Amino acid sequence: MKSHFQFTNQQRNGIFLLLIIIIAMQCIYAFVDFSDDASSVETNEIDTFRKELDSLRLIEIENSKPKIYPFNPNYITDYKGYTLGMTNEEIDRLHQFRETNQWVNSAKQFQEVTKVSDSLLNKISPYFKFPEWVTNPKPKTSNYNNSFTNNNEPKTFNQKIDLNIATASQLQKVYGVGEKLSERIIKYRTKNGGFVADVELTEVYGLMPEVVDRIKNGFTVKTPRTIKTYNLNTATRDELVLIKYIDYEVAKNIIEERTLREGFESFEELTKIEDFPIKKLEIIKLYLRL
Structure with a gap:
């Protein structure tokens, strides 16, 4: 053991130098900052x-x-209601209410029918857009009197005005038909080359069923296009799809049902066909014959 701890002067100097180094x-490592500024800059970037x-x-x-655009709450579909945040029960209540041929005419009535929460109503009601005759009804005056609204006596065909030549001012005499609705009626008439039958009034956007009835009291189609x-x-499938509201799938179903029945005996039999647009039957019937 003694031999291991005996050093020469040169060895002792080397050991001393090593300790100093x-x-x-250690001092340099403790007190000198070796961090890389470039690395810090890269981290910040x-x-x-x-x-x-x-x-x-x-x-x-x-x-x-999904972005929300102004819409009429009376026509909310299942998908539209879902995107708005309505529950299935709330959507079903609205559809059941509409099936009774009633209309929602205010945000308050919408909540009464659907039972939506106040928070959801406050969120979606600013986007409600009702027809002009609902939001800006014509003031009722004491001297308001015209043959189209106040006379409940049915008019004959000759007494009625031809719907295909009626002017906007004549249409506006009907209660519920304002400037915008009369413009839409005439625009629809011009676009399609005239009316075929009175039922086409239901195709004009914004016309309520009761307003359509009032119009038909004083107007009718005398010169159909x-x-x-x-x-x-x-009719072949390619011919059927030329009819409004009938697509290829419905046309295919019509032909299959026609084959099974060996021909249709009445237009009402079309309502038994899968996916047939029942609500548009009266319009579709204009383009069909038996």
Whole structure:
């Protein structure tokens, strides 16, 4: 053991120098900052870039959300109600109310019918858009008197005005028909080349059933436009799809049902066909014959 701890002067000097170097290195490591400024800058750039990505991601998520445009709450579909945040029960209540041929004419009535919460109503009611005759009804005056509204006595065909030549001012004499609705009626008439039958009034947007009835009290189609009709029992699929509201799938179902029945005996039999637009039967019948 003694031989291991006996050093020459040169060895002792080397050991002493080694200790000094070790102590010096420890001091340098403890008190000198070896951090890389470039690395810090890169870290800051990465953080900035990450924040930009996060903000862009939030913007994309916000843009992907369904946008709400003004709409008539009477025509809310299942999908529309879902996107608005309504429950299935609330949507069903609205549909059941509409099936009774009643109309929602205010945000308050909408809540009474659907039972939606106040918070949801406050969120969606600013987008409600009702017909002009609901939002801006004509003032009732004591001297208001015209043959179309106050006379309940049925008019003969000759007494009625031809709907295909009626002017906007004549139409506006009907209670419930304002400037906008009369313009829509004439626009529809012009676009289609005239009315075929009185039932086409139901195709004019915004005309309520009771207003249509009032119009038909004083107006009727006397000069219907000429249209091509198709024999229901011989028409091909390509001919049937030319009729409004009939697509290829409905046309295919009509032909299959026609084959099973060996021909239709009445137009009402069409209501038994799968996916047939029953509510538009009266319009479709204008283009068919038996």
